[in-house]
Amino acid sequence: MQTQLKNSQSSLNKESALKSMIRNNMRQYSMVIALIFIMVLFQILTNGLLLQPLNITNLILQNSYILVLAIGMVLVIITGHIDLSVGSIAAFVGAISAILMVNYEIPTFLAVIISLLVGAIIGAWQGFWVAYVKIPAFIVTLAGMLLFRGLTMIVLEGKSIAPFPESFQKISSGFIPDVSSSGSLHLLTIIIGLALSVIIIFTELKNRRTKLKFNFEVQSVGMFVLKLIGMVALLNVFTYILATYEGIPNILIILAVLIVIYTFVTNKTKAGRHVYAIGGNEKAAQLSGIKTKRMTFWIFVNMGVLSALSGLLFAARLNAATPKAGNLFELDAIAACFIGGASAYGGIGTVPGAIIGGLVMGIMNNGMSLLGLGIDWQQGIKGLVLLAAVAFDIYNKNKAS
Template sequence: MKEFKELISQNIRKFGMIIALVGIVLIFQILTSGILLTPLNITNIIMQNSYIIILAIGMVLVIITGEIDLSVGSVAAFIGAIAGTLMIRWNMPVIPSIIISLLVGALIGAWQGYWVAYVRVPAFIVTLAGMLLFRGLTMVVLSGRTLAPFPREFRFMSSSYMPDFFNGETYNITAIIIGILAIVLFVFNEFRLRKARKKFHQKGLSGPLFLTKVIVISVIIALFTERLAVYAGIPYILLILIALIAGYTFFMQKTIPGRHVYAVGGNEKAAQLSGVKSRKIKFWVYVNMGVLAALAGLIFAGRLNAATPQAGNLFELDAIAAAVIGGASLTGGIGTAIGAVIGALIMGVLNNGMSLLGVGIDWQQAIKGLVLLGAVTFDIINKKRNA
């Protein structure tokens, strides 16, 4: 128990958000009479919030460097308009259209990164200008009209599911097998990491706490997989999200450039004196944000099956809120990809739960604002306590 209390106190920010997510899920599960965790609704939560999760992963990197990006919603809308023009107006094949759209997103990120990193224009001003610029260009490209429908192949990644290769009747057998493999890989990786810590005499969890952690997370994976298997199986967008989360977690924790991102946000001058090229890091962080904003725009357009001038409205605020609620500090140097995903899920469950209860959009916005304020206040109080 003493070790458990120490673990919680040392990781209060991370565990606090996890506890908040679990609490919100349980509250809405009760208030909606069990509708929230039905297989159909769980799948809807994943697909409805996929683009916000993608934006939050990119935004947390920007925030870690001590910067901000207010343009991601407009960039997502602009890329959707580009994709609509290529595929619907010009009948270009899907794959080349997607590649061109992602390249345009990278160029947009490079454009903004240049002004922020090398010209030293404040990121707030650069990205605010970008928000206005690309929203205007979206209306220019679309001529104020909506383009629809997209080809079926394009909608595939945002609204389709993995087929059941075993033709299960009650359950999607393929989803069950993937869930079992995920549990096996998780358990294997945890024991591998524990063995490595012992080898180098690093402090880790005690045996009982370690086993509790492994069992609890394995049960959560199993229950989540069962919910998906009862409905239509695993959506392709979930596989994309898992790949992004795993890739960015590895990049941020296990690579030198990833550690440089934290160094720049923690203390840029000290990082420069240590040989870190802070301008280059910030530039590439914005390029990365542009690519992820483009990907989010493509997925949103595919799910909506249309390119519309109103797309991406307030996406930037949802992405920033998700990153901050998930533990990122607006002063820089702190944040994780998994934390941003947890923050996005908190926002997504709030939206979904309130919609199921019939809460109006006006009150939804007000409650989300209070949640964001509470998360930032919690972060400030926690920092003062640990100072």
């Protein structure tokens, strides 16, 4: 009898642990699940067009500049601020780069460096007003949105400037060269996929060992192996699809480097912890010795640089600097962050989450376009998705309190 009771209690504990693990994983990976669901849905509705190699490549190229903005925007949102000027800054820097490269024939590398410096100066200008003068970021960046949109019109004189040098165009439209010119598959892309699979497995095993060493809660061996298999399978399917077309786009390498750097900074460095502390409670962070003003200032400098990079990527893909460039970029970037799990109250958000949110928006845009839905329906549906994401965040916050 006693043995039966013990077995029953053990079974209940295992069942409770399993439910807890599923609930935690659902919370952690809910947006990944939503992304996969949206992909499968549009793959069915478009009769397989969505995941065609050409369309996958176009998705990456079309959304690259929004994803770059989302990486910077999520840091701004975590600190409890907002930046409405990123689209106008992107347009202005794109115009500056065109004048430098097309009109004055300055070498591409030097023009890119100057353009990024211009973005940093603009970010410093706005960061000064927000951090040190204490003007709300909404007002400062709204003024910046109007100011730099006007300056873009002035420097371009209402006209487009084109074409850019071929070396600059390849930033957004080029692909990494293959190790071999023979064969229908891009061999280097397959090799990169396998190499990344090894890195992922090694990293996950190392993290698991570290957690076990300090007696942290970890997934069961079965769930851990299943997760690893899923991650590696998705990665290699993705790289195989790219390999059947032109391989890995240059812009994907730039995005991957940015994601790795900013994820490391936010998760593993003192500066990253300070960003979350400021967003959680700025006064408490200041009393604990964090230089909140300086950190806020540098967050906006960083946003300025990434806005400039986004403007360069867009100009390179369009092969022209136009007065209307960057229109509504800020709304897509903000929506990507909130859909990806950032909190409207600050203090919560991740770089991978912002990327997933950006991909959700990008796949929805692409899928609805393939279905022939007009821009009016697309904007309305995107608005509802954004509202639902913020409502979900507020619901979770109220539930927790």
